[in-house]
Amino acid sequence: MSIVSDSAHLNDLTVVKSVSLTSALEKELERLILTGELEPGVRINEIHLSNRFGTSRGPIREATRSLEAKGLVEVVRNRGVFVRRLSVEDAVEIYDVRAALFGQAGRLLAERMTDGLLAELTRMVDEMDAVAERGSFDDYYPLNLGFHNLIVSSCGNRTLLAEYHRFVNKLHLFRARALVQGGGLAVSNREHRAMLEALASGDGERAQVTHWRHVALAKRRLIAAVDGHARND
Amino acid sequence: MSIVSDSAHLNDLTVVKSVSLTSALEKELERLILTGELEPGVRINEIHLSNRFGTSRGPIREATRSLEAKGLVEVVRNRGVFVRRLSVEDAVEIYDVRAALFGQAGRLLAERMTDGLLAELTRMVDEMDAVAERGSFDDYYPLNLGFHNLIVSSCGNRTLLAEYHRFVNKLHLFRARALVQGGGLAVSNREHRAMLEALASGDGERAQVTHWRHVALAKRRLIAAVDGHARND
């Protein structure tokens, strides 16, 4: 495992001196973890990292403590820090939290909806329908992500937005994540339409229910996929 | 290594060598912040702390980075770390998140309710009623806290539990928090009874709504209290 490779990303950041080395390192490590370049379970060697980034171990330790609080890594005394590995149970728990947050975002958004936003969201769902017919998951995924992000970003609660992102990010640590991403494109987008209608109606309660249910059903699909996969093993 | 510090709490922890100095410091700092011994807005001086606890600055810096990720302090480059200060808007946002999480906890709990737990929760509400009649807030507050904690702790989702606590803790950073704590004891406990009935019925949807509404109404009381206070100024 030769971690001795140059990181262009970090160099970009270190040029800007207004950002501390620690936070730059933290962002870079987070990127490495979320993109999967640092796989769940692997140990993060402080000395290797300090060589790789040309810094001392101090800032790296600070960055990893921050990542630990964010739940992306695990620190074991005298043994090191490990990229956190999510079990199926962890992932299911996260879906519950995410459903709660997303439902709340839907409620808030319904109560402050604008015509322009509704048009944009409708356009996205139409586009997803078109892509879903072709069954192209690689095209569907970013659209789906953007749709959800736009909803939560527009709900007017920055705390909620930050928390939502935290949990969506954490799902990247779940190895079997790819299982659930494949199926049910058309089904999922039908739920999107129900959400749209609720948002358009301005009924917060109804919006909360539809948004909550959308994630709850995704959780069901995850569980079903995992069970199916386990049976096939 | 003689740890010459005024903090009995810290000494308790350092005796156990399985816990790193950093995490012991973090717990202690968190305690100081949540109890208000370190007030919102004040700067945390690394050198003073290292003298106080008899350590070097390294572990303290690591602990503060962790607290930053938890949202309890704010780090400003080259200026230091400050105990985070929550605005009214921040507090309101947190209530929304808390409502979402608490509602979800109610749903999960309703679907796994036991007779013993229901009896215990009922007992607590009865006790709160008795205390509320006397209008004794100091007695009501810990009971109320315990009631909510028992619900979230019993819902079976540890991730949700951790997040819920995170946000309840963050509310300690809100200076005007005391405003909302005083009023509506009897009203609040009437909402508790509605929650109890929903939990007893085993209807997850209904439990989620009642639990969500309980926090949403608390948020309204907070806003009303803040507005009233502003008018009286």
Next chain:
DNA sequence: GTAATGATAACTGTCAACAGATTGATGGAT
């Protein structure tokens, strides 16, 4: 061949020191 053992290497925990930035004070000019 396998398991216990002990030496060695590698790594983390902590510390003390240096470099750079910020703050506040001092003194002079207007």
Next chain:
DNA sequence: ATCCATCAATCTGTTGACAGTTATCATTAC
């Protein structure tokens, strides 16, 4: 009296080094 420049003190950012712990691996005994 006010404003600005300069400077000293204080604090943070970062580094390199040392101590203690864990992991590795060859050796030995069975």
